[in-house]
Amino acid sequence: MTPNLYEAIQAERGKYPAGSESAVLPALRLAQAEHGWLSPDVIREVADALDETPAYVKSIASFYDQFHLAPIGEHLVEVCTNVSCAVVGAQQVVEAFENGLGCRAGETSADGKVTLRAVECLGGCGWATIVAVDHHYRTHVEADDVPAIVEELRGT
């Protein structure tokens, strides 16, 4: 683990009462931001930094949807397909991404650039369809908007 990441994790621990395990989520978030995903090695390092067992830390990482226990692409595209988005065309948006990226939802494009996922309600229902690109929301996305987004992500 880099000294910077270790220090950042210790800073998170300082926000919570001594002896609590509250810093597990912030620590996993920091580690994932640095490594892209949570490999067994990274889980072990996070556990060491928190004085926890790797098994405990993995039990937390596996519970939450935003933690990746397998490698993902350089960019993450998440399309909300819950009802409010679905009734205005979210499925067509998913399919446009699948066509543009040449991979199915849940997979990463062959060039390793983009991972595509369908996700549960992102909390932007009135501005549907919501697509989170690298965790920032694009609103009112329609299937016709997708080729430009794919182009943008491939170019960076």
Add this chain to the structure above:
Amino acid sequence: MAPEIVLKDATTKLTEYEATGGYGALAKARAMTPAEVTEELITSELRGRGGAFFPAGRKWSFVPSKEQLPKPHYLVVNADESEPGSFKDNEILSRVPHRFIEGCLITAHAIDCDKVFVYIRGEYSGPYEILVGALEELKDRPEIRGNVTIVVHRGAGAYICGEETALLESLEGKRGQPRSKPPFPAISGLYASPTVVNNVETITTVPPVIAMGGAEYAKLGVPNTRGTRVVSISGNVVNGGNYEIEAGTSLREIIYDLGGGIAGGRELKAVVPGGSSTVILTKDEIDVGYDFDSLGQLRTAMGSAGIVVLDDRCCIVQLGIRFSEFYEHESCGKCTPCREGTRWLTAILRKLDDGRATQGDLDLLLDVCDRINGKCLCPLGDSDAIIVASYVAKFRDEFQAHIDQGGCPLDGHSSLDHVLAPVQMHAHSPAAHGPEVRA
């Protein structure tokens, strides 16, 4: 239409907020005793905006004094908004972050606490950054912060963490699985200490309540639902978005005047009135006041105020599938009726949609609902059972048509046809492998 109270004078900047009287209510509250502040809230009749609708002032009054129980007190704000159809807290945090912070500081004073945790859902990067920016502005303003520390704690993608005890577990660094109650959080919550858990909108309503006085606030709205509500409108409407309304405003007015009516000149079919977990209303049931008692008479609720408008292209069986897939995905797995029941509901509904269902499947569907409802630790499984049963009750002809015609009468033209739900991407999903559920 009521004047805006929660969303008025929107700004993310401290100087602008102060210029419109911002943090004035905090000064007023600090000149009062904690008991007086709580009394003002009780007078206002403000009830929790997260969905459970518990009287906010009474919740605060349950916290024992430090003489009675010598432990630190905590305020935990539930910003884990994840109910399909609700996005009001997203807007509140993004547009009036300082009013929200002021509410946190007033509440901290009322319950005698110096540590506030804001549990914000991990997906809300935008509101998180705005909130952190607003807190940053208070770094050099100790007279505003007082002795209170506010920690913003990010979730990591789990609807169940909106349930208050699951939230506390998650905040303690555990898997987000609900606790059995009692003890209630007011006595033994975060780190086994007295804890108040309030929703973002509730907290953001506190400064205006203190500023105008509880009695004045209680003049707005209707009996049992005082004040305003920020409602989220989505689905097949012209103008989706968040609107602050006076409680008791007619649902028809909300959909047609604020939401601009049904998009594309289509016909209204049904309305989900308060987020995915609430009993559905047919197009003939929308002349109803948007308040606790009026919706209660129709056996539904305001919930988290997520109004999902559905036009005539929506297949109600598929609506049940998509919401059941959601609950199946988000079930924490702790209780068997929820963990197994939600996936059975999905599977039976899918059988109806695929045209493989027989008459007995409809009975089986309702039987499974009955075996979930009231038998779980928290409301997640119950919600799925209640809404699916309400779809059958109110759209029975449509369910029957799926059996009689061997599939969806809309024949591929439903707005929810073949929607990919996240649960289908998981290996354990019946949809991924296709084993047939046998009635």
